[in-house]
Amino acid sequence: MVAAAAAAGATTSLPGAAAADTAAGVSRGHTYHVATWGADRADGTAAHPLRTIGRCSELVRPGDTCLVHRGRYRERVAPPSGTKDAPITIAAYGDGTVTVDGTKTVTGWRDAGDGLVATDVDLPLDPSENALFVDGERAMEGRWPNSGPDPLNPSWAVAERTSTDQHIDDPDLPAGDFTGATVHLWAGSNPWSQQTGTVTATAPGALDFKGGNYRCTPLCMGDQNYRNYYLVGAKSTLDQPGEWYYDKDAKRLYLVPPKGGLAGHTVTAKYQSWGVDLAGSSYVTVRGLDLWGTSLRTGDTSTGVLVEGLRARYISEFSTLPMPRDDELAIPPFEGHIVAARVLGSGVQIRGSGNTLRDSDIGYSAGTGVLLRGSGNTVTNTYIHDVGWMGSYTPGIEINGSGHTVTRNTIRRTGRASIDTAWQLNGVPFHDNRIAYNDLSEAMRTSRDGSPFYVCCNLDAKGTSVDHNTVHDADGQVGYYIDNSSGNFLLHHNVAYNTGSRGTFFNGHSSVSLGNRDHNSTYGLGVSTAVRLSGATDASGTYVSNDVALAPMEISGPGDPAPVVRSNLLPPTDPGYTDARNGELWPREGSPAIDAGETVDGVTTGVRGAGPDQGAYEYGAPIWSSGCNLPGCQSRVRNDGWKATPSDGTDASAAVDGVQTTQWKGAAAQAAGQSLTLDLGTAKTFDRLSIDAGMDATGHPYGFAVSVSDDGSHWGAPVARVGGRSFTQDAVFEQRTARYLRVELTAPGEVPWAVNEIRLYADGPDAAATLQAEQATSVRGAERGDAATGVLGSGDRIGFRGVRFGAGADRLTVRLASAGCGRGCSLQLRLDAPDGRVAATLPVPDTGSTDTWEERSVALPRTVAGTHDVYLVATGGPRVAAIDWLTLRR
Known part of the structure; x- marks a missing residue:
């Protein structure tokens, strides 16, 4: 998995800290101790602790505390409510990691023939939500084509153009019976949604399926621009160690064991969706816990819940994308709402009002990272990563409702958006939300139609401010996407670079774009159009000013009245950025943006000099930053002017120029041995390489190896090997320090390989960065x-x-x-x-x-x-x- 995601949890409580955390006017209650070596018949003292958190939850009353000692607790934690002046606290004691584990060990394995082992077990979850782990690593459900361990680097098969909306032709499809398997589709002329269906019949090189939402075009298989799919959930797909299949009718679990057999290995399966269940609780504090293979939720009536220092892994798992239930929709049911599949049923869920999640690390979810739903809730200083790999509208943070605060979060590596609000679930009002100082990157890993910050549709954002955020290094179409006639969004002091075709897009969609504003934003490299407004029949109140960009704006079809667009610093004027290659877009001395802006009430505050500056940074003031301050929040390796040399002798400077919209492409179809060598100028420390092919869904390498060298002449064995056909591909390995790095193809491909940008990452900040x-x-x-x-x-x-x-x-x-x-x-x-x-x-x-x-x-x-x-x-x-x-x- 991605090394940056392996950072340790951010917060652990000191011994006794929870008991001492009572503020003035808050009653001090009783403290119970819980330890794996205790007994539930004990009195809960430090000398005689309880055995389970559940028993402590039965004993506590308002003002009481459960101090939990190190260990793994396979149980459901559901404390009662405290009161505003006397909350109940469940906290790690501080003597080691406290893990609430939603899995149980699976035993009774026997030989099942054909290289498989099997056991009879009744897994309690819906079959599409099962998860299996081998030696603490997520095991892949049997699939074709095979894919590596990272679900955000999926391997896609590509159907022939002779396919139809419920039929796939593919000569590469292996022999076998796939009937009953799930087919996952990313297909169509402009596939803004992914879909799943069920295989109904198979034949050599072909299969029939039923499902999807039948929306042709743009969302269907057939003679389309995109015909990507994979199969999951059939016994006939089991062909590599770690893959599994659950026969729900026979209640039998099959597994391809590790090489050498299962002896000495541990297999666990997910049993509990909500390891910490606060759906019926209010005024509860949860501090310093780890979650494994399970999640946490509050309820629609919860209030006063504080969750801090949470470290959650593998919180949600599913393999199908069903239509949301009618009672989950805020608007009438419609087949297009399949995009919102699983948004409300996955992730760490902060529902209700006045609840807070902070200082936490949330990673690995097929769906949502964090769901914010209700009113007046807060998510702050939290690291959210490796989520939404099934490709629906499940984002890093889903915001539904009004009065929420989402600040200082780092959201990285998401299948689709980093931050999203789905109108199908939210309804039209989206009032008085504050979304600020968030760092959003590596979004849109399994989709292309969307953006790191995405709003859909027809939302009224009165009183909402989206400010001081940074979006970068994403493969969607836009940085900040206000889609389909949403209005009254105030965007200001935001930054975008390497976001594709646009920095910000107000999409009137043949209707209105009312009251949308973008002030004092800064757009860097890898953005073709800084701000676009199109398709609006009425742009009343829409206003763009004080922006600075390296690309022009595009205001088309604005209707009557037109938007106000003025006082922007645009090409050909050089804005004088400090270091655009590395996203340091604050102005240097002498920049023409200094003192050149107009005054905008409530926006241009803290002015230095003769007037407001244009852009997101005020010259002479401290340079603001976005994102969290926890381990893992900073990981990108600074590009100090790297050089790339391909084996075919072409000019490959575009692969390392810091500009995601430029591309190097090989001179011939992919073949093993083709390579690209990077000279980093000086030795750098890294543990992940990302090859970004941009919007190109065909130029990705079909297989490659990564090697490193100190001198560019002597190369050891590869540090990583990657296979498959993912759009953006990562190689993860043990941390290395080296000046030279080589990417060498290991498999043939039908087209030349393409690289828009190569990026390097490692845990912790690069000393050479700011x-x-x-x-x-x-x-x-x-x-x-x-x-x-x-x-x-x-x-x-x-x-x-x-x-x-x-x-x-x-x-x-x-x-x-x-x-x-x-x-x-x-x-x-x-x-x-x-x-x-x-x-x-x-x-x-x-x-x-x-x-x-x-x-x-x-x-x-x-x-x-x-x-x-x-x-x-x-x-x-x-x-x-x-x-x-x-x-x-x-």
Whole structure:
């Protein structure tokens, strides 16, 4: 799986912390201890703990606490309600990981012939929602064509053009009986939805199926632009270790065992959908728990629930995409609403009103990452990743209702959108929501029609603000997509780069686009059109100003009245970005955007100089950042000007130029041995390579290996091998530090391979990147703002966990502000611990005020290489400096 997703959970409670967490006016209740070595007949003291969280849940009353010691708890946790002044708390004690596990061990395996083993077991979930794990790794349900372990890198088969809406012709289809299997379709002239059906008959090279939504075109198999499909859930697909099939009629589970057999291996199956079930609970705090193979939910009447420090893995699993139930729809049923399949039945669910999810790590879901439904709920500082791989409208965060707050989240690697609101489920009102400071990337992994931030349709967003978000490196059509006549969306101070054809799109869709606004946004590389408004018969109140872009705007068919479009900085003027290749789009000194904007009430605040700047960043102010500050939230490797050399001698600079809309394509059809070699300029540390083929659904490599080298001449064995026909493909391997990297094809293909961009990732930040102080893993002694810290006094510090130096850094640069500290104030760069060795000391100047920012640098006496925790520690006075950002480079 993706290494970035393996980061440890963000929050663990200290011993006794939950019991001491009562605020003034909140009654202090009784504390019970729970431990795997306890007994439910015990009194729940630290010396005589209870055995199960369930027993503790039976005993607690408002104000009480269950402190849970390290261990794995295979049970359903469903505490009663507390009260506003006396919540009930379920919290990790702090002596190790506490896991609520929704799986059970499967035993009784016997030989079943044909290289299979089987056992008779009654799995309680719907057959389409079963999940199996071998030695703690997700096992793939039997499928054709075979696919690797990452469900966001699916291998697709491609049907012949002779196929029809309920029939597939494919000469590559292997012999076997697939009757009853699920066929997953991504097909049509413009497939904005994926569908599933059931195979009804098979023949050599052909099959019939029933299902989908019969919408031809644009969503059907046949003589279409896209004819992608795969099969899952048939015994005849079992042909590689780890694949499984459940015969629901015979209640028999089949498995292809690991090489050497099952001896010494553990198999578990999912038994519990909701390991922490708060559907009937209010005023409950859940702190520091892990979830495995199960999820958490609140209910429609829940209020006052706080979930923090949650680490959830494999929260939802399913293999079919049924139409939502009629009672789940906010508008009359219609076949096109299949796009909303499973949105309401998957993910970590925060329903009700006034509930909060924060400081958490949510990963691996076939469907939604987090569902926000009701009113006045909050999701903040949470890392959400590897979700929505079935390709319906299940996003990283689904927002339904009004008054919600979604801030400071990092959402990465989603099948479709990062943040979505589905009108089929939401209804027309979408009022007073705040969606801000979120970082959305690597979206649209299993689809193309959509965007990281997606709104559909006809929503009235009165009072809603979408601001200070960053979208990038996504394979949809748009960055911020306000689709099909939705109105009253206020977008401002947003950033988009490498999002495909458009940065922001207000789609009137032959109707209206009312009250939509985009102010002070910044659009970088990999965006063909900065802002598009089209198809609106009436654009009253729609207003675009103060935007900065490297691409033009497209305002077509706006109707009467037309939108207001003015005071934007567009080509051919160079906006003077700091480093567009790496998404650092704030203006340099002398940028024409400085002081060139118009005043927009409620938007252009915090002005420096003679007037507002154009774009998302105000020159002279701290540089704001987006995303969470937990481990895993920062992972991209900085591109310092990489070079790519293909074996066919063509110019491959487009593969590493930082521009997703440019493409390198091989000179001939794919063949084993073709290669692309990257020179990173200096050694970098990485554990994931992503090959992005952009919107091209045909140019992906059919198989490749990745090798690394220190000198570009001596190459060891490949560190990863990837097969299949996924649109965007990842190779994941143990962390390496190297200057050179080679991608070599291992399989033939019908067309040349295409690369729009190669990106590298690893856990933790790249030292050469700009490390934003407000994104520090830890801050002590100062407030963490939206764009900087408050003033650090002597002994105060900020820290970044797992910073990757690669071949090394020998210079520290800090952007800081200070006033009145006097001589002797400094910032110490310490490694590995707050009191670790001092790698450099940076004298702090008096900049004139704590709101006047300067960049100061100092050489490191010794080059720092490898991976280190990094701390910047203030010394010399009670008010040393406020910190905006720092870099560590050569």
